[in-house]
Amino acid sequence: xxxxxxxxxxxRKRIAEAARHLFVQKGYKATSIEDITAATxxxxxxxxxxxxxxxxxxxxxxxxxxxxxxDKWRDKQHLYGSAAEKMHGFAxxxxxxxxxxxxxxxxxxxxxxxxxxDIIEKLSVMTADHLxxxxxLIQSGMDSGEFRAGDAKQLAIVLEGLVxxxxxxxxxxxxxxxxxxxxYRLAVDVLLNGLAKAPHT
Amino acid sequence: xxxxxxxxxxxRKRIAEAARHLFVQKGYKATSIEDITAATxxxxxxxxxxxxxxxxxxxxxxxxxxxxxxDKWRDKQHLYGSAAEKMHGFAxxxxxxxxxxxxxxxxxxxxxxxxxxDIIEKLSVMTADHLxxxxxLIQSGMDSGEFRAGDAKQLAIVLEGLVxxxxxxxxxxxxxxxxxxxxYRLAVDVLLNGLAKAPHT
DNA sequence: TAAGATACTGAACGAAAGTTCAGTAAACGG
DNA sequence: CCGTTTACTGAACTTTCGTTCAGTATCTTA
Numbered sequence: 256x257x258x259x260x261x262x263x264x265x266x267r268k269r270i271a272e273a274a275r276h277l278f279v280q281k282g283y284k285a286t287s288i289e290d291i292t293a294a295t296x297x298x299x300x301x302x303x304x305x306x307x308x309x310x311x312x313x314x315x316x317x318x319x320x321x322x323x324x325x326d327k328w329r330d331k332q333h334l335y336g337s338a339a340e341k342m343h344g345f346a347x348x349x350x351x352x353x354x355x356x357x358x359x360x361x362x363x364x365x366x367x368x369x370x371x372x373d374i375i376e377k378l379s380v381m382t383a384d385h386l387x388x389x390x391x392l393i394q395s396g397m398d399s400g401e402f403r404a405g406d407a408k409q410l411a412i413v414l415e416g417l418v419x420x421x422x423x424x425x426x427x428x429x430x431x432x433x434x435x436x437x438x439y440r441l442a443v444d445v446l447l448n449g450l451a452k453a454p455h456t
Numbered sequence: 457x458x459x460x461x462x463x464x465x466x467x468r469k470r471i472a473e474a475a476r477h478l479f480v481q482k483g484y485k486a487t488s489i490e491d492i493t494a495a496t497x498x499x500x501x502x503x504x505x506x507x508x509x510x511x512x513x514x515x516x517x518x519x520x521x522x523x524x525x526x527d528k529w530r531d532k533q534h535l536y537g538s539a540a541e542k543m544h545g546f547a548x549x550x551x552x553x554x555x556x557x558x559x560x561x562x563x564x565x566x567x568x569x570x571x572x573x574d575i576i577e578k579l580s581v582m583t584a585d586h587l588x589x590x591x592x593l594i595q596s597g598m599d600s601g602e603f604r605a606g607d608a609k610q611l612a613i614v615l616e617g618l619v620x621x622x623x624x625x626x627x628x629x630x631x632x633x634x635x636x637x638x639x640y641r642l643a644v645d646v647l648l649n650g651l652a653k654a655p656h657t
Numbered sequence: 658t659a660a661g662a663t664a665c666t667g668a669a670c671g672a673a674a675g676t677t678c679a680g681t682a683a684a685c686g687g
Numbered sequence: 688c689c690g691t692t693t694a695c696t697g698a699a700c701t702t703t704c705g706t707t708c709a710g711t712a713t714c715t716t717a
Contacts, residue, residue: 420621449650
């Protein structure tokens with residue numbers, strides 16, 4: 256690979272990285288191209304040299320993120336024996352990786368916004384993927400007998416809600432990773448065991 | 457009260473109502489003054505006659521909402537005997553009232569944005585209020601012996617996360633109230649009893 | 658080393674959105 | 688019934704922001 260190609264790829268990654276950070280922190284609309292140039296040192300034009308548009312940049316980040324996340328999960332999931340362990344591992348990966356998920360913060364800005372259908376399409380596919388993932392996670396716990404039988408599909412929504420909400424809270428309060436990890440751990444404990452003293456109502 | 461004062465108040469409420477609806481649906485930034493004029497029939501100037509600015513309008517809605525919600529909760533909470541019932545009542549009220557909460561959708565757009573400190577101040581006060589409310593709810597369950605003893609403060613964060621996330625998911629998927637209610641009910645059940653077959657790990 | 662490709666700059670453009678304001682009509686009060 | 692206040696209009700102004708593009712410098716390649 257050329258020195259030029261190398262440098263080019265580096266700046267593209269630098270732009271993507273800075274943009275992801277800003278989208279997460281400020282949301283899609285609130286992040287301006289100007290902000291990204293300020294964070295990278297690159298010029299406006301350069302951003303448009305590497306990416307088709309602001310939307311394109313965002314979409315690129317969504318794709319990249321989902322690919323990376325699933326790869327990492329694949330690498331890790333075989334380590335977990337029980338469904339409970341799996342849940343904790345899932346939560347841990349979410350904190351470590353997902354606290355920077357551009358989707359979580361900005362997706363709502365798209366829904367209800369006047370965007371082209373391909374973006375809405377992509378976002379709803381991603382949401383569906385998440386729900387399917389959650390459902391499988393829960394279903395596997397039911398199949399193994401660790402979890403009570405139940406409507407895994409609806410429980411997947413509950414899990415997704417918990418994940419989305421916690422991610423927002425953790426990001427907002429500028430809490431460090433350790434704090435977030437501890438909150439997520441507690442959340443999974445509650446999810447598994449409940450608050451009540453005497454379960455099986 | 458005058459015929460004029462009456463009409464004035466009516467239009468102010470009409471503007472506030474339409475704005476709240478739009479903020480909830482589209483977010484803060486994505487909702488333009490133009491959108492509000494289109495939804496009310498009022499002119500741009502008229503909106504600025506009744507409200508100081510877009511921010512002021514949003515802040516007004518936040519205040520109004522929080523006041524109303526707490527009043528409604530006060531009216532209802534004495535109906536519930538057990539902590540579990542309280543939780544379900546809490547969830548129900550959230551679905552019925554909070555699915556239109558302007559904070560939930562738009563607050564993240566403020567955090568990290570370049571807003572005056574009084575707005576950030578107000579938002580963090582509201583978040584703190586929510587957490588305190590949740591904490592008291594959980595603590596009362598612990599005090600009565602229904603819930604296992606635990607860190608009510610951190611559990612309040614988990615609860616808030618669940619609430620925020622579910623609200624977002626429910627709004628997004630255009631689900632009707634019944635569907636949302638059923639999801640929330642399930643969420644509270646899980647929160648109380650957990651997923652696992654054998655609790656008390 | 659010279660021609661061409663590639664990476665990048667920054668000023669300029671146009672659309673969109675928040676805000677203002679001169680003007681108008683209706684209601685109020687004396 | 689007339690002057691004053693109140694409610695409201697909508698065009699114009701200003702700022703912000705995404706996008707474009709002519710130009711420049713650096714690297715590649717033949």
